[in-house]
Amino acid sequence: MSTSYPTPLYSHAGRGDFQEVYEPAEDSFLLIDALEKDADRLQRMSPCVCLEVGSGSGVVSAFLASVVGPSALYICTDVNPAAAQCTAETASCNRVSLQPVITDLADSLLPQLCGKVDILLFNPPYVVTPSEEVLSKVNEVQAWCINPHSYSVGFIFQVGSTGIEAAWAGGERGREVTDRFLPAVVQLLSDKGLFYLITIAENDPEEIIHLLGQSGLKGESYLSTRARNERLSVLRFHRNQQT
Amino acid sequence: MKLLTHNMLTSHVKGVTKGYPLLIKATEVKVNEVEFNPQFVSRMIPKLEWGALVQAAEELGHRQDLPGELVQEYEKNEDFLKKVHRVLLEVEVIEGCLQCPESGREFPISKGIPNMLLNEDEV
Numbered sequence: 001m002s003t004s005y006p007t008p009l010y011s012h013a014g015r016g017d018f019q020e021v022y023e024p025a026e027d028s029f030l031l032i033d034a035l036e037k038d039a040d041r042l043q044r045m046s047p048c049v050c051l052e053v054g055s056g057s058g059v060v061s062a063f064l065a066s067v068v069g070p071s072a073l074y075i076c077t078d079v080n081p082a083a084a085q086c087t088a089e090t091a092s093c094n095r096v097s098l099q100p101v102i103t104d105l106a107d108s109l110l111p112q113l114c115g116k117v118d119i120l121l122f123n124p125p126y127v128v129t130p131s132e133e134v135l136s137k138v139n140e141v142q143a144w145c146i147n148p149h150s151y152s153v154g155f156i157f158q159v160g161s162t163g164i165e166a167a168w169a170g171g172e173r174g175r176e177v178t179d180r181f182l183p184a185v186v187q188l189l190s191d192k193g194l195f196y197l198i199t200i201a202e203n204d205p206e207e208i209i210h211l212l213g214q215s216g217l218k219g220e221s222y223l224s225t226r227a228r229n230e231r232l233s234v235l236r237f238h239r240n241q242q243t
Numbered sequence: 244m245k246l247l248t249h250n251m252l253t254s255h256v257k258g259v260t261k262g263y264p265l266l267i268k269a270t271e272v273k274v275n276e277v278e279f280n281p282q283f284v285s286r287m288i289p290k291l292e293w294g295a296l297v298q299a300a301e302e303l304g305h306r307q308d309l310p311g312e313l314v315q316e317y318e319k320n321e322d323f324l325k326k327v328h329r330v331l332l333e334v335e336v337i338e339g340c341l342q343c344p345e346s347g348r349e350f351p352i353s354k355g356i357p358n359m360l361l362n363e364d365e366v
Contacts, residue, residue: 071282081356099244099247102356102359107361108359109252112263
């Protein structure tokens with residue numbers, strides 16, 4: 001039985017300067033639970049470089065840092081500048097060192113991080129929404145939502161922005177952002193590297209496992225839960241040659 | 244932005260083939276005390292572009308006596324590791340910009356965080 005690790009402080013997320021930052025929710029906590037479940041393996045691996053794409057509040061990387069310790073580099077990316085600042089604040093509150101970068105996915109970190117990432121984390125925008133392509137033809141005005149986790153027919157949410165909707169609007173099958181990132185996963189992961197990805201049933205996790213399988217990454221559903229109307233899973237991947 | 248982070252960043256402006264390393268133009272730099280962790284420094288060194296690190300430290304006026312080439316058997320050389328530690332982790336660019344060496348495009352650094360987002364026409 002592993003030691004229990006406390007959830008990092010994050011009450012500043014979603015308030016004041018960080019109002020436009022995704023507040024940790026069931027998806028964030030499921031990813032944290034998955035890392036906790038894998039704590040022994042993560043520690044034994046002794047990772048050197050960790051990357052979280054779309055860090056939002058930074059709570060997940062802060063948690064990872066508390067499990068793995070200060071001998072690793074933690075880089076966190078987000079398209080939302082408020083999220084990057086929030087990640088910095090979360091690092092400070094929790095006395096861990098996280099390096100935020102405002103960038104789309106892992107753009108700008110390649111090619112330097114090619115083959116170097118030992119732990120790769122992504123809690124993507126996974127909610128099924130009309131895709132950007134559909135919207136540009138419809139010419140709708142963006143509406144802002146109260147609760148992104150319960151799909152509501154009256155609102156239109158747009159993929160491709162850098163504000164709060166970027167946190168959850170996933171376009172067709174909720175897969176548009178994830179699919180853009182998958183090729184980078186293959187490049188980023190080190191030989192011993194692990195990739196953890198949050199999905200909901202609508203994203204067709206089996207297909208994601210199949211797609212990455214074709215690129216030599218072995219994947220499985222590592223942890224699942226049901227939250228409100230979402231069936232959430234954490235998929236975990238590693239390179240085929242690893243035992 | 245620490246120089247460790249800078250060492251990992253490349254400009255991908257459309258048409259650019261040599262977007263690394265980014266030039267640093269800093270208007271505010273801070274030096275903080277960060278706990279020395281020799282294991283961390285030792286493990287990071289092989290992941291770095293040493294020349295880019297020295298160049299960046301030089302641009303900020305914080306190179307001091309950091310050598311132009313990596314010393315041999317640095318894992319046991321605490322003196323050397325401390326010099327690397329200072330440059331990698333203690334020197335931080337708070338305000339300024341990173342400049343693409345080929346296109347000249349500037350990426351702002353604000354409140355210590357670099358913004359590498361490209362506009363639609365630059366992708």
